Amino acid sequence: MPIRHLYRSLCAGLALVLLAAPNCPAADKKIIHVGVVERPDLAPFLLALHSGRFAEQGIDVEPVIGTSGQDFVASLATGQLDVASGVPNAGLYNALNRGIDIRLVADYAHVSQKPEDSTVSIVVRADLVDSGAVRGPGDLKGRVIAAGPSIGQYPQILLAKALARGNLTLDDVTMRFLPFPEALAAMRSKTLDGSFMIEPLTTQADRQNVARKLVPAGAVDPGAELSIVLYSAQFAHDKETANRYMLGFLSGVRMYYDAFFLKKGRDEAIAILTRWSPLKEAKLWAEAVPQNTDLNGRINVNNLRQQAVFFKAQGTLTGDIPDFGKFVDMSFADAAVKTLGTR
Numbered sequence: 001m002p003i004r005h006l007y008r009s010l011c012a013g014l015a016l017v018l019l020a021a022p023n024c025p026a027a028d029k030k031i032i033h034v035g036v037v038e039r040p041d042l043a044p045f046l047l048a049l050h051s052g053r054f055a056e057q058g059i060d061v062e063p064v065i066g067t068s069g070q071d072f073v074a075s076l077a078t079g080q081l082d083v084a085s086g087v088p089n090a091g092l093y094n095a096l097n098r099g100i101d102i103r104l105v106a107d108y109a110h111v112s113q114k115p116e117d118s119t120v121s122i123v124v125r126a127d128l129v130d131s132g133a134v135r136g137p138g139d140l141k142g143r144v145i146a147a148g149p150s151i152g153q154y155p156q157i158l159l160a161k162a163l164a165r166g167n168l169t170l171d172d173v174t175m176r177f178l179p180f181p182e183a184l185a186a187m188r189s190k191t192l193d194g195s196f197m198i199e200p201l202t203t204q205a206d207r208q209n210v211a212r213k214l215v216p217a218g219a220v221d222p223g224a225e226l227s228i229v230l231y232s233a234q235f236a237h238d239k240e241t242a243n244r245y246m247l248g249f250l251s252g253v254r255m256y257y258d259a260f261f262l263k264k265g266r267d268e269a270i271a272i273l274t275r276w277s278p279l280k281e282a283k284l285w286a287e288a289v290p291q292n293t294d295l296n297g298r299i300n301v302n303n304l305r306q307q308a309v310f311f312k313a314q315g316t317l318t319g320d321i322p323d324f325g326k327f328v329d330m331s332f333a334d335a336a337v338k339t340l341g342t343r
Helices: 007-011 040-050 069-078 090-097 126-130 154-164 180-188 201-207 233-237 239-260 266-276 282-287 301-314 331-340
Strands: 031-037 060-066 083-086 102-110 120-125 144-146 174-176 194-198 211-216 225-232
Touching: 031 040, 031 069, 040 102, 040 239, 040 266, 060 069, 069 083, 069 090, 069 102, 069 225, 083 102, 090 102, 090 301, 102 233, 102 239, 102 331, 120 126, 120 154, 120 201, 126 211, 154 194, 154 211, 154 301, 180 194, 180 201, 194 201, 194 211, 201 211, 201 282, 225 233, 225 239, 225 301, 233 239, 239 266, 239 331, 266 282
Parallel strands: 031 060, 031 083, 144 174, 144 194
Antiparallel strands: 083 225, 102 225, 120 194, 120 211
16 A cells, blocks of 8 residues: 655645644655554654644644554655655565665664563454353364465564464464554454454454454564664765654653553643544543653664564564664764663
């Protein structure tokens, strides 16, 4: 699905869209085109945007909507996008191997080191769990499981690790590739047995008796990178603007952490998220397991390599393991931390 430019159409009065920023871009300000996916893990970005953290840096952000992080690789390569919320996946790694210059500049979301961390999980239909038909990963043999929106992404890794706990492999289940809302609908209609799922949708599914958590990611893959901030090469060369964007983004990350981990300013954060995110239920935001984003932007590069090894074994990474030293650039996060302080 082609990505859609949203921000200017709002300012022209053409459409009211989910991620419209509160003020139209001023003609004398630099506009930064940011690729985003309408998912709950967009929360730190939304907080930065709608609490004015980017505006404080003298920049205007124009969100561009895609269906998955894979949508943005070509647009970053050509400079049509400046920044994107990307996911470690075979498509991105293949692009890096082709010499496409995209910079991996900050953590966007990761699995914590806590075994109970269920920010992403393998979930199973509530009726199967409640009846005892599925008690553990070994009971998934022959089941139909959704492994994320498309092939060659992290959900397959988590599913493989979860199945290994029951002495099963990916070959022991039938994989489907569905966006998260469609996976929830398929479990509700009982055409799907289980799925990779993200918070706060996991909490929502449990409350609605659609699905139960079976294997939280923290139990089998602590520290895994789930999403990363990507810069185009052209944008990375504009050090001043790129540093200011990162300063605004990490300010939003810390606002999210303070609100949902420390319970400071939570009402303000929830008010922003219920207005601008796909999830409109304040209670759900308050009850869901919060996502983990490194407060200093640090990327788990070793885990990126581990994911590449998996994609190579699956055949979706067609070349070598990328030389991440050429593409991971922490200088922007480091510059932001000099201003914000280390946390």
